[in-house]
Amino acid sequence: MTVIETKGITKVYNPKKVPVHALRGVDLTIRKGEFTAIVGPSGSGKTTLLNIIGGLDQASSGVVIVDGVDITRISDNKLIDFRKEKIGFVFQAYNLIPVLTAAENVEFIMLLQGISKDKRQKRVVELLKSVGIEDQADKRPSKLSGGQQQRVAVARALASKPSFVLADEPTANLDSKSTAQLLDIMAKLNQEEGMTFIFSTHDQRVIDRARRVVTLEDGMIISDVTR
């Protein structure tokens, strides 16, 4: 089942001044349950591609179909709701809400979705357990290590039961041990629950664990390898 399909997407920054072509016609199809790494040197367009797939940025041209919906044609407000329901995000700098505890950070998305308190709390416990930090539930992000924060971020990304999780350089700020733990968790979620993960990464440890590696260079896919 196809989760994401991009057709000829381009992205040009500063089109009227000094045009920078970040993407030059990218066709990519991601199916449910894939564990995909998008790799490439800096400036190759990895983050731009992820932002466009995640509905955070607009393509200059082309079509992005997510779960059967062409997200290039929907309004900003609908896109916010679409992201809330369909997409989980994991950011390089964790980006947790500093004034909320780990449990509250995970619960937050479900609150936005209007899920009942009982269901929220049950799911928070499950999610924190699944990423192995149930004992840190009441701590604020500043009291957690980088690895723990990123695991909370993964739990938060999964809270809304999204169609897929986009992770932009999720291990960039983590040490080896934390990276290995995070990858184990994501691999387990992928294998056991069939969650689709798409990473942009430089990190060889992530690339080694990915089952599909899409390589970008100068805004174009130069290789797409499934292992």
Place this chain on the structure above:
Amino acid sequence: MILKLAWRNIWRNPARSFVVIGAIIIGVWSVIFLMGVMHGMINSYVDNAIKRETSHIQIHHPEYMKDKESKFYMENAEKLIQDIEKIPGVKAATIRSQTNVMIGSSHGTRGIRINGIVPGREDKLTGLNELLVEGKYLEEGRPNQILLSSRLASKLKVKLRSKLILTFQTLDGEIVSGAFRIKGLFDTKNAMFDDNIAFVDIHSLNELLGQQDIGHEAMIYIGSVEQMDSTVMSLKKAFPDLLVQNYREISPELGLFETQIGMAGRIYMVIFMLALIFGIINTMLMAVLERVRELGMLMAVGMNKLKIFLMIVLETLLLGVVGAPIGIGFGYLLTSYYSTRGINLVIFSKEGMEQFGMTNFIYPSVNPEDYLFLAMSVFITALLASLYPAYKAIKLKPVEAIRKM
């Protein structure tokens, strides 16, 4: 959750929030106290004027107030007062005969206004007897005694028991003189009043004027100012041929003073609110700009613009919700403390306030509705101040915001 988030957000930088909350507290506190002092000044001035000069309501001959000529008098003065006292709302009343006189001593002459009073009524109403600093109060039926202020006595270079000559026109326009002995000296603390007014027994004055049982001014005191309009209506109905006026009509400057001081209080409040609005905008803009990435993340994960907007507005309102009650509380305590003890203005100017008809002690008071008005003003100010930072927040593009370091 938005409320919880907003509440926690204002405490993520406690120092900054305390600066804004402190500004609100000190501002509200000082505005309340300032309004209290202004009300105190109004009350001091008006109460003093009502008690010593105008009373709440006066009745005159219809022509008397034009030039205050003594020929426009009211007859059957004693009966008039008795009838007035029967009107509902009237607490007490007295009558005065009045005329302008030249008062002369062996050292000089001055033009003043003489009030012929009924001593037994006057002391109960104006408390004239309580103001004596030397000598005794007028005795009923004892002719040719005079009370004047110690200030005036000093200017005329006379003392207790000295003789003074009053020269004035009779009701027929003849010039008449009478000798009066100083019975007592008073001090109202109101320099304008003390320099220009003296008191004699009404019978002594009426005799010289040429007709007994007349009065020029009936002074009426009521239980409370709220009853004034209804009492005026009743009096007008009862005495259709006479001129019935409240103190604001008698002394328009009293009403003007009340309005001006009240307006000045509102102007101070507007200035404070304007200063506060910019202080809050500055703080909240800083709060938004330093959280650009976080706000971008919130939008990325699905928090819509309305909720982001509400969160920033709530954060701003909470600063006011914390600060305003504390400021109001401090303002209330300070005002209450001085409302019983009074503020002694002599330390600023020995005779300054007395020159303007106020006592040197100001007793601040704030109307309950002013507290509510101020609280609402802080709320509205905080709401207005939140709009621009909240607008800036929702204008962020998530993809750009998340990239910011």
